[in-house]
Amino acid sequence: MASKEENNKKKWKQDFPYHKQNSDLVNRREFAKMLTFVSGGLTFGTGLVAAKANLFPKKKVVGEHLICAKSEVPIGGTRSFTLKDSDIPYILVHLENGTFRAYEQKCTHLSCSVYYEPGTGHIICPCHKGVFDANDGAVLAGPPPRKLPKLSVIERDGSIYIAAEEEKSTI
Amino acid sequence: MGTFRTNQNNANIHKLNTLISTVIVIFLLNLSLQIWLLYTALNYALEDNAQIATIAFIGSLVIFIICLGFLYYLPTGKPAENDH
Ligand code: FES
Numbered sequence: 001m002a003s004k005e006e007n008n009k010k011k012w013k014q015d016f017p018y019h020k021q022n023s024d025l026v027n028r029r030e031f032a033k034m035l036t037f038v039s040g041g042l043t044f045g046t047g048l049v050a051a052k053a054n055l056f057p058k059k060k061v062v063g064e065h066l067i068c069a070k071s072e073v074p075i076g077g078t079r080s081f082t083l084k085d086s087d088i089p090y091i092l093v094h095l096e097n098g099t100f101r102a103y104e105q106k107c108t109h110l111s112c113s114v115y116y117e118p119g120t121g122h123i124i125c126p127c128h129k130g131v132f133d134a135n136d137g138a139v140l141a142g143p144p145p146r147k148l149p150k151l152s153v154i155e156r157d158g159s160i161y162i163a164a165e166e167e168k169s170t171i
Numbered sequence: 172m173g174t175f176r177t178n179q180n181n182a183n184i185h186k187l188n189t190l191i192s193t194v195i196v197i198f199l200l201n202l203s204l205q206i207w208l209l210y211t212a213l214n215y216a217l218e219d220n221a222q223i224a225t226i227a228f229i230g231s232l233v234i235f236i237i238c239l240g241f242l243y244y245l246p247t248g249k250p251a252e253n254d255h
Contacts, residue, residue: 022247028191029245035198036238042205043228043235049212050228053221145214 059086061151061164067092070158073100076118080105089113090151092160093134095121102151102162103137109144123148187246194241201234208234 007013065083073079073094081090089105093116103123107114112127116134123132130142137148154161180186212227 028195029247032191032195032198032245033242035195035202036235036242039198039202039205039235039238042202042209043231046205046209046212046224046228046231049209050221050224053212053224057221 061086061162064154064161064163067102067160067162070155070160073160076116078116090162091116091123092153092162093123095134100153100155100160101134101137102153103132103148104151107144108139108146108148109142114148190244190246194245197241198238201238205231205234 061083067081068079073092075094075098076096077094079092081092082088083090091103091105091114093101093103095101096119103114105113107125107127107130109125109128109130112125114123114125114130114132116122117124121134122140123134123137124130125132125142125144128143130144131140132138132144132148133140137150139145139147150165151162152165154163208227208231212224215223
């Protein structure tokens with residue numbers, strides 16, 4: 001086999017002055033540049049999320065809304081409702097201890113519709129067995145990453161009203 | 172140019188190889204951090220926690236700038252011997 005030095009002197013080598021190491025490294029350089037490009041893409045994506053969160057925040061519930069009469073929801077019972085000008089489904093739960101709670105009915109995992117399991121104090125998501133605490137919406141088990149968004153419930157004159165929750169943390 | 176660099180290269184012929192592999196590993200680590208940041212931003216920004224998204228974006232931007240900086244250190248390969 002011709003040695004490297006001999007090859008270097010050949011005419012073809014001078015016409016095509018390629019070196020194995022150079023071409024290997026060039027490929028990996030391209031790969032590294034591609035990775036940087038992907039990195040830029042991820043930055044851009046995170047930027048979009050941040051812009052969306054800061055510039056177009058989720059609309060808050062304004063004012064109080066009448067849902068139903070207190071007597072319409074028995075203990076352990078629930079009632080689904082939506083608010084005017086919004087298509088978010090909510091669920092009103094009458095807990096066994098007599099208090100009312102209202103949550104968004106969309107699971108924080110993949111938005112399946114959750115239901116109250118009477119007698120357990122748990123709100124269950126049937127899709128991947130997510131379990132929330134019916135008392136404050138906290139995640140007790142399963143894949144959901146956040147609490148269920150909560151509304152505050154006002155009982156007045158035998159009727160149930162809901163309003164936006166005061167300070168809220170979903171972490 | 173002196174022969175120092177050439178001698179070094181001859182003494183450690185895998186140097187460039189190691190260098191570029193290291194840089195690529197650092198890129199991959201940076202990317203996984205960014206994916207994690209994006210995931211976190213998505214998870215929390217969906218629910219009123221806009222600050223987390225902002226911080227995640229700043230973090231992601233810093234990592235991207237670091238990646239750009241690392242491009243400078245990518246070895247170009249051994250200069251061909253008959254170039255000199
Ligand atoms: S959608 Fe509710 S647990 Fe997955």
